Amino acid sequence: MSETALTVGTWLQAFFTIVLVSAVFKDNPLYRFAEHTYVGLFAGYGVALTYFNYIRQNVTKGLMTDGEWSLLIPILIGVLIYTRYIKSISWLSRYTICFQLGIGSGYVLAKDFKPFFVDQVRATFLPLWGSGDWWVDVSNWLFVIGTVCSLVYFLFTIQKRGVQGRVSMVGRYTMMIAFGAAFGNTVMARVSLFLGRMQFLLGDWLHLIK
Numbered sequence: 012m013s014e015t016a017l018t019v020g021t022w023l024q025a026f027f028t029i030v031l032v033s034a035v036f037k038d039n040p041l042y043r044f045a046e047h048t049y050v051g052l053f054a055g056y057g058v059a060l061t062y063f064n065y066i067r068q069n070v071t072k073g074l075m076t077d078g079e080w081s082l083l084i085p086i087l088i089g090v091l092i093y094t095r096y097i098k099s100i101s102w103l104s105r106y107t108i109c110f111q112l113g114i115g116s117g118y119v120l121a122k123d124f125k126p127f128f129v130d131q132v133r134a135t136f137l138p139l140w141g142s143g144d145w146w147v148d149v150s151n152w153l154f155v156i157g158t159v160c161s162l163v164y165f166l167f168t169i170q171k172r173g174v175q176g177r178v179s180m181v182g183r184y185t186m187m188i189a190f191g192a193a194f195g196n197t198v199m200a201r202v203s204l205f206l207g208r209m210q211f212l213l214g215d216w217l218h219l220i221k
Contacts, residue, residue, distance in 0.1 A: 025216040028208050157185035 027045050034042040070086070073079045088107050095104035135158045137151040160182035163175065171179045213219045 021216055025212055028212060032208075157182070161185050 027048070030041045030045040033039060069082055074082050074086075088110050091103045092107040093104070095101045135155060137155060138148075139151055139155065140148050142148055142151070160178050162182070164179040164182035164186070166175070166179075169175055210220070214221065
């Protein structure tokens with residue numbers, strides 16, 4: 012890549028970085044311009060990626076070259092989604108949506124049910140003693156108690172009074188701690204991204220740091 016192209020790319024990155032960060036102070040036309048530019052570029056890139064990686068390969072190679080005529084079925088189902096722009100036959104687009112929801116649900120249940128449900132349940136069955144490390148035993152106790160109390164919190168068929176109320180309160184505090192940790196992790200990730208952009212501005216753009 013030429014030096015001119017690198018310089019132009021660096022200035023464009025710096026411009027959009029500053030404009031996007033300016034939204035922290037006040038919403039402004041430059042921020043909206045950068046936002047629309049990003050959304051437009053991402054949408055265009057997604058369309059081009061889908062066309063070259065999926066549509067063109069399936070049509071030119073799978074359908075025309077290899078003669079896989081069964082591909083006409085998903086192509087037809089996909090084309091039906093555009094009938095929603097024709098009022099008289101817009102109801103046909105529902106078949107595409109129903110097909111996608113059905114296939115997506117079945118795929119998720121078959122692929123993600125074990126890692127997201129079965130393995131999560133299995134992970135709560137921890138040894139409560141005998142590990143040889145007191146801290147591991149304490150952690151396992153806290154983990155199991157917190158999980159059970161959190162599940163009890165969602166027993167809405169029982170009025171939260173007495174023992175059930177106190178157990179539910181423990182579950183509530185457990186979830187608050189978990190959500191706080193997740194939020195803190197998200198904030199740290201965003202701060203890391205912000206520091207990366209600041210390093211770019213001060214280093215690659217202004218050359219004030221190395």
